[in-house]
Amino acid sequence: xxxxxxxxxxxxxxxxxxxxxxxxxxxxxxxxxxxxxxxxxxxxxxxxxxxxxxxxxxxxxxxxxxxxxxxxxxxxxxxxxxxxxxxxxxxxxxxxxxxxxxxxxxxxxxxxx
Amino acid sequence: xxxxxxxxxxxxxxxxxxxxxxxxxxxxxxxxxxxxxxxxxxxxxxxxxxxxxxxxxxxxxxxxxxxxxxxxxxxxxxxxxxxxxxxxxxxxxxxxxxxxxxxxxxxxxxxxxx
Numbered sequence: 001x002x003x004x005x006x007x008x009x010x011x012x013x014x015x016x017x018x019x020x021x022x023x024x025x026x027x028x029x030x031x032x033x034x035x036x037x038x039x040x041x042x043x044x045x046x047x048x049x050x051x052x053x054x055x056x057x058x059x060x061x062x063x064x065x066x067x068x069x070x071x072x073x074x075x076x077x078x079x080x081x082x083x084x085x086x087x088x089x090x091x092x093x094x095x096x097x098x099x100x101x102x103x104x105x106x107x108x109x110x111x112x113x
Numbered sequence: 114x115x116x117x118x119x120x121x122x123x124x125x126x127x128x129x130x131x132x133x134x135x136x137x138x139x140x141x142x143x144x145x146x147x148x149x150x151x152x153x154x155x156x157x158x159x160x161x162x163x164x165x166x167x168x169x170x171x172x173x174x175x176x177x178x179x180x181x182x183x184x185x186x187x188x189x190x191x192x193x194x195x196x197x198x199x200x201x202x203x204x205x206x207x208x209x210x211x212x213x214x215x216x217x218x219x220x221x222x223x224x225x226x227x
Contacts, residue, residue, distance in 0.1 A: 032212075032213045034214075038156075041202075041220075041222075042219060042220070043204060043217040043218055043219040043220050044158075044204070044217045046214060046215075046216075049213075049214060051212075088156060090158060092158070094213045095213075096213065097213070098146075098208070098209065098210045098211065098212060098213055099145075099146040099165065099208055099210060099213070100213060101148055101160045101163055102213070102215055103160070104157065104158035106155075106156075106157055107156050107157070
């Protein structure tokens with residue numbers, strides 16, 4: 001069966017520091033991969049999605065970037081964190097066919113001090 | 114761009130009763146997919162139910178069912194025999210056919226009272 005791993009679960013970083021969140025999927029090939037951000041009590045905002053290695057689409061211009069160095073690995077990065085980057089970050093995967101549900105990792109709670 | 118609206122920020126229900134959560138969406142497409150996700154306090158996103166727009170039959174999954182009204186662009190979730198474990202934030206989501214991206218509503222916080 002397919003599983004998705006996302007880490008770390010919690011992260012506290014100072015303003016201006018770099019960021020790297022990692023997500024890996026097991027049990028499937030060529031998945032579509034997604035990064036979302038969720039503010040407290042709000043819905044999910046799609047940040048990036050990828051349909052293949054090295055293929056990244058950005059949904060919202062911001063301080064963050066994403067990379068997909070391997071088929072089942074998706075990384076969310078920042079060179080210098082802002083206070084506004086605080087939030088709950090979720091990684092998800094789906095099979096490539098349209099209309100299929102997305103399956104989510106357990107999320108990372110990011111606090112910027 | 115598609116939008117998804119959940120007009121009820123909060124709902125409550127008595128244990129064992131039935132509750133309906135509302136969702137409307139805006140799209141110019143004729144074919145698409147709709148989903149309900151549940152997010153308990155652990156914040157894990159859990160798929161509850163999926164509906165294909167070209168299917169007139171409403172989807173059901175055990176105690177969860179939907180009322181899909183395509184002309185009205187409405188997609189409500191009915192939870193029967195509510196249980197304490199159903200307490201969560203519920204998100205409605207729209208899925209396009211040209212890819213696999215989802216557009217989420219802002220969510221409805223469901224409280225189940227014993």
